[in-house]
Amino acid sequence: MTAPALTWEIRDGIAVVTLDRPGAPVNTISSAVKQEFIGCFQTLEQDARVRAVAFFSGKPDTFIAGADIEEFVRIGSTAEAERLSAGGQEMLDRVARFPKPVVVGIHGACLGGGFEFALACHYRVATDHPKTQIGLPEIQLGILPGAGGCQRLPRLVGVRAALDMILAGKTERAAKAFRLGMVDELVHPALLRSVTLAAAKRMMDGWRPHRPGPRGLAGLLLDRTPPGRALVFRTARRQVLRRTGGHYPAPLLAIEAVRHGLSAGLSEGLKREARLFGQLAVTDVSRKLVQIFFATTALKKDPGVAGAPAPADVKRLAIVGAGFMGAGIGGTAVAQAGVDVRMKDADLARVAAGLKAARDILDDRLKRRRITRYEHQRVVALLSGADSYAGFGRADLVIEAVFEDLAVKQKVLREVEARTPAHAIFASNTSTIPITRIAEAATRPDRVIGMHFFSPVAKVPLLEIIPGARTAPEVVATAVAFGRRMGKTVIVVQDAPGFWINRILGPYVTEVGHLLLDGARIDEVDRLMVDWGFPVGPFTVADQVGLDVAEKVAGVLQAAFGERMAPAASLAALVSAGRLGRKAGRGFYRYEGGRTKGVDESVYALLGRQPNGGLRPGEVVQRLVLPMLNEAARAVGEGIVRTPRDGDIGALFGFGFPPFRGGPLRHADDLGAARLVDDLQRLSDQLGPRFAPCDALRDMARRDARFYPAG
Ligand code: 3HC
Numbered sequence: 097m098t099a100p101a102l103t104w105e106i107r108d109g110i111a112v113v114t115l116d117r118p119g120a121p122v123n124t125i126s127s128a129v130k131q132e133f134i135g136c137f138q139t140l141e142q143d144a145r146v147r148a149v150a151f152f153s154g155k156p157d158t159f160i161a162g163a164d165i166e167e168f169v170r171i172g173s174t175a176e177a178e179r180l181s182a183g184g185q186e187m188l189d190r191v192a193r194f195p196k197p198v199v200v201g202i203h204g205a206c207l208g209g210g211f212e213f214a215l216a217c218h219y220r221v222a223t224d225h226p227k228t229q230i231g232l233p234e235i236q237l238g239i240l241p242g243a244g245g246c247q248r249l250p251r252l253v254g255v256r257a258a259l260d261m262i263l264a265g266k267t268e269r270a271a272k273a274f275r276l277g278m279v280d281e282l283v284h285p286a287l288l289r290s291v292t293l294a295a296a297k298r299m300m301d302g303w304r305p306h307r308p309g310p311r312g313l314a315g316l317l318l319d320r321t322p323p324g325r326a327l328v329f330r331t332a333r334r335q336v337l338r339r340t341g342g343h344y345p346a347p348l349l350a351i352e353a354v355r356h357g358l359s360a361g362l363s364e365g366l367k368r369e370a371r372l373f374g375q376l377a378v379t380d381v382s383r384k385l386v387q388i389f390f391a392t393t394a395l396k397k398d399p400g401v402a403g404a405p406a407p408a409d410v411k412r413l414a415i416v417g418a419g420f421m422g423a424g425i426g427g428t429a430v431a432q433a434g435v436d437v438r439m440k441d442a443d444l445a446r447v448a449a450g451l452k453a454a455r456d457i458l459d460d461r462l463k464r465r466r467i468t469r470y471e472h473q474r475v476v477a478l479l480s481g482a483d484s485y486a487g488f489g490r491a492d493l494v495i496e497a498v499f500e501d502l503a504v505k506q507k508v509l510r511e512v513e514a515r516t517p518a519h520a521i522f523a524s525n526t527s528t529i530p531i532t533r534i535a536e537a538a539t540r541p542d543r544v545i546g547m548h549f550f551s552p553v554a555k556v557p558l559l560e561i562i563p564g565a566r567t568a569p570e571v572v573a574t575a576v577a578f579g580r581r582m583g584k585t586v587i588v589v590q591d592a593p594g595f596w597i598n599r600i601l602g603p604y605v606t607e608v609g610h611l612l613l614d615g616a617r618i619d620e621v622d623r624l625m626v627d628w629g630f631p632v633g634p635f636t637v638a639d640q641v642g643l644d645v646a647e648k649v650a651g652v653l654q655a656a657f658g659e660r661m662a663p664a665a666s667l668a669a670l671v672s673a674g675r676l677g678r679k680a681g682r683g684f685y686r687y688e689g690g691r692t693k694g695v696d697e698s699v700y701a702l703l704g705r706q707p708n709g710g711l712r713p714g715e716v717v718q719r720l721v722l723p724m725l726n727e728a729a730r731a732v733g734e735g736i737v738r739t740p741r742d743g744d745i746g747a748l749f750g751f752g753f754p755p756f757r758g759g760p761l762r763h764a765d766d767l768g769a770a771r772l773v774d775d776l777q778r779l780s781d782q783l784g785p786r787f788a789p790c791d792a793l794r795d796m797a798r799r800d801a802r803f804y805p806a807g
Contacts, residue, residue, distance in 0.1 A: 116154025162208025178374030181242035197299035201292030231267030238382030242373030254310035400576035407577035418450020424553030427457030506537035593656035603723035609664025615708030629754025733792030
């Protein structure tokens with residue numbers, strides 16, 4: 097017999113129930129827990145001493161993290177998934193109809209089925225602690241809130257606010273949840289118990305909360321009238337389709353579950369919700385998104401190096417180079433990790449500009465209410481800078497983000513080593529230069545490492561960590577841990593040209609140039625790749641990165657890997673004509689005041705090739721995607737990433753590889769190595785050896801092997 101998850105004691109007429117799944121890191125609702133809930137509420141209903149229930153979590157920092165995801169990934173059929181959802185609804189229906197008041201005290205993550213449980217309770221108190229995050233993230237797993245969330249949330253906060261939460265799979269801090277009406281009271285954590293018990297006592301004595309619902313004319317018209325709601329649903333559908341390109345069925349079905357429930361009533365709504373949940377839970381999209389959840393969760397705990405020693409604490413960060421990258425790193429470090437940041441550049445004007453750009457990141461967080469005014473003031477004060485190395489004597493970690501040139505970086509390394517304590521780590525943000533080469537200039541090469549951030553640093557969630565040949569394991573562990581404190585998803589990659597991300601992007605970007613010379617239209621190619629699931633198309637990416645930067649990276653890759661990475665002539669022609677991309681106001685597109693003004697048609701004349709409409713859409717997509725998969729297979733074969741998991745997570749978080757496809761390696765598995773080899777061989781015969789399938793892929797095809805175990 098395992099210990100029960102639910103325990104209770106009765107005091108002054110109130111049953112104080114605690115959920116604490118034994119041995120589990122967080123509370124989740126499994127089938128066994130569901131049975132305990134049913135038993136517990138049956139008992140409490142019959143116990144005449146009980147006049148109200150107060151419910152808490154026994155875990156320090158989670159309330160309930162939702163339904164047990166491990167359990168529902170094992171579901172084999174639509175009918176089984178529908179039953180699971182209906183079972184959860186039934187349990188929560190008992191709570192909602194419980195004849196005695198049920199009050200819930202929420203501290204920590206209250207997500208998915210956990211929030212659906214809270215919604216079924218009669219009163220909700222939450223702590224105003226940053227760990228208290230409330231919401232319905234199901235959409236991010238490719239499913240919908242299937243335990244009544246699509247019914248009870250719109251009834252509580254109005255249809256607009258509910259759709260906003262459900263369709264984005266958002267979680268909100270407690271303060272926002274309170275403003276929206278998702279919880280009734282907000283308290284300091286020290287008061288959670290007493291305030292929740294007091295509410296139970298009040299309700300036991302007959303008091304009931306008054307919830308006015310959405311206010312104002314818009315609230316009245318859009319949330320409460322059928323034509324208003326119809327408009328809201330139409331708009332929501334349109335927005336979902338625009339955002340997802342129709343690749344994700346869950347948000348559309350969630351709209352349907354909400355819509356049906358509001359027009360046909362709660363119990364019909366619940367039935368529809370369970371049916372749609374059943375359909376979604378067995379889709380390939382949901383499987384892929386759940387795999388991503390488990391992969392990122394596992395990565396959060398991965399120290400980055402085998403037998404890793406404990407990471408050292410980084411209290412002070414210094415940055416050399418206050419340009420766009422340096423400032424982005426500085427701003428993100430103070431905002432996320434709360435460390436002291438010292439920035440250095442050659443002159444004070446650059447330092448001032450860097451500090452301002454770093455501060456902009458903090459201002460943006462304040463504007464979006466991600467931090468309070470008080471927190472904003474506190475973190476702004478952590479930023480400082482100078483045109484000298486003053487202050488570097490106390491740095492634990494120095495990140496350089498200077499000009500991409502080996503001699504310059506080695507000079508900076510020597511200067512930094514002379515001014516920092518022996519334990520300090522020197523990290524290079526290079527995207528192209530081998531870390532081992534940079535470390536050749538070091539007196540402490542064991543403390544040199546690569547930390548490759550992506551632009552814009554505050555927004556792109558990925559960080560590549562690159563140990564050099566002599567980097568100490570403790571330095572790797574420290575860089576990984578610090579990257580995570582900066583809020584990044586971290587992968588450790590080998591010190592080889594392009595590392596992982598630029599390496600697999602190399603053939604993709606190269607092919608873009610060839611397509612142009614073969615008569616493709618710029619906006620047409622971008623649209624095709626967005627339709628395929630990328631957030632933006634390759635020409636837009638190239639403009640954002642900067643064509644000069646792209647050319648430089650391509651040069652490095654070509655030097656290392658030869659012809660298959662040789663940039664097409666089109667790129668060089670554009671760079672020498674001064675079209676450097678967005679930053680120059682012109683690249684493949686024209687830009688004015690930071691806005692895209694459409695394709696720059698004169699690019700075609702410059703290259704002497706007009707679009708000829710001769711390329712079929714399927715061919716364009718294959719020419720761009722297959723070489724990326726080929727390069728990814730080759731790089732995995734060389735051990736550039738430690739596991740396929742790291743490779744896929746890198747591509748998803750680094751450049752937005754479509755999540756519903758799971759990542760380039762999962763996608764390669766879906767296509768199958770044999771088919772990939774055939775398609776690449778055909779392209780190679782038609783268009784040249786840059787498409788030739790790599791040995792790793794051929795070998796996989798021969799052995800009928802996959803990157804991930806089947807199933
Ligand atoms: N089911 C199963 N396992 C879960 C889980 C869940 N819902 N939530 C978290 N876990 C596990 C993690 O896999 C991890 O396991 P491990 O230690 O064995 O690797 C462990 O709990 C701790 O998780 P984290 O490392 O992620 O801990 P954090 O403190 O960083 O984050 C969290 C905690 C915010 C709760 C985060 O884990 C999270 O976001 N969880 C998922 C929440 C979610 O998506 N809920 C919806 C579930 S679907 C649902 O409810 C359907 C319903 O509508 C019917």
